[in-house]
Amino acid sequence: MSNNVRVRFAPSPTGPLHIGGVRTALFNYLFAKKHNGTFVLRIEDTDQNRYVEGAEDYIVESLNWCGIPFDEGPNTNEQFSPYRQSERKHLYKQYAEELIAKGKAYYAFDTAESLDAHRKDHEAKGKTFIYNWHNREKLTNSISLSKEEVDKRIANGEDYVIRFKMLDLKNQGSHGTIRTRDLIRGSVSFKMELLDDKVIFKSDGMPTYHLANIVDDHLMKISHVIRGEEWLPSVPLHIALYHALGWQAPEFAHLPLILKPTGKGKLSKRDGDKLGFPVFPLEWTDPKTGDISRGYKEDGYFPEAMVNFLAFLGWNPGTEQEIFSLDELVNAFDLERVHKAGARFDPEKIKWFNHHYMQDQSNDDLANQFKASQPELESIDVNYISLVVGLVKERATFIGDFWNLTHYFFSAPTSYDEKASKKALKEGTKDVLEKVIELVNSVDDFTTDNLQNTIKGWITSNDIGFGKVMMPLRLALVGALQGPDVFDIMFMIGKKETVKRIENIISFIP
């Protein structure tokens, strides 16, 4: 596995890229980079009905925002292009026909309605309709029909699909099982007799996922297929297809699914709406309905935080280290350490990662982001904002938290928190604050240290009790009982403003 590692992320452009898809892409990326391989993006747009305008661009932008760009893909002029299946349409039919010629596939004329009827009929009897070896001779296809009849139907332009002959009793004799090795799950086996004859080529002239997928993986020399667990049941089909075409199958690795934070099933857009967190990397506007789905980026998450969090959903390094840069992830990543069981999505934990990555950024960087996001700060010196940010950033998770945390650095409080007032404003508070004004005025060199020494000195020498002074003082400056060190706040807003705010609250006290 040196330089021959080629992996692909192969989404369908049917809407915004789901967070689970991002994780799949991430694991592909990590695996590729770990082995000095190539990460390919292939757009699987074989279903024209489900194509959604803008979805492909969204996928590309999302990967870029996450910092996991592809090496080959649409609009890169690489040797295996094109990378959109719709542009590779001409490639697939010949392989379907090759399979027919080899007796491994056949034409089928059954209409969707008649198959539906069969399914309903079976269901009513408590059985499952499977189109395969046990009934294919009774259905309408090139096995049950004469060659003339088949030719005639095709010549008449009748709709047909091509089905893969999954198990051929005449040639394969026993039913048996098909066994394979999955890089994550180990040995996996399937009973051949229960498998159905899947449609590999549709009546609209397009291949189905299964055919297009293996043809492209083969042609693009994909060495490892890393995809979601929902594909595990298709593995026997894919392996049989590789065999039938005389190709070597790639290695498979099926990733565990990402589950809802609570309740049953896999994570869906609805869970995000209900519980108030995004399930998409970027904001998405539905081109048809105009509905907007929020994105991690717009909600204030840093891509590093999301990537770090996602990496730990279904994988861990086996050490106690949790904070990983992308490079460190590449180094540590190993498919063997990927879990088999589905992982519940925890919106709280990704916040914790975000908080952590916030602390890593410089005050200046954060100040610039803060300033850009808050109209009130337009005329404020960014250096001042930077100092403010430095005082509060350890209690912020998002840039969007800053305003709530710091507005009193920029303008005086216009009201006082009711509960805090009850707690802080007691009998005698007025006198205490009046004395504090005196003390503040007496500090000529207005620094945090000088303020602190003066006021704390006064408190201790008069044996007053810190709470009696500090709480009303904080309330005067902030409007609530929150924020960083009171002396830092006084220093930042300056002597004049400090005095003004204390006078304000004195006049507020009845």
Added chain:
RNA sequence: ACUCCGUUAGUCAAAUGGCUAAGACGCCUGACUUUCUAUCAGGAAUUAAGGGUUCAAUUCCCUUACGGAGUACCA
């Protein structure tokens, strides 16, 4: 219903056929003779159940339960 996959605290999860089953998020408590959503210190909480194999099982095997996925001319 059938097929496949899975199951360590509320969640993400580590570990080994054998000492008190890591760590993180969250939660609770305390501290910081000034607040807190921060910080620090503590705490509660887990091997799904039942059978085997074994001197010994969370680890290996079986059964049950539960969970997930798939059973489309969707991917």
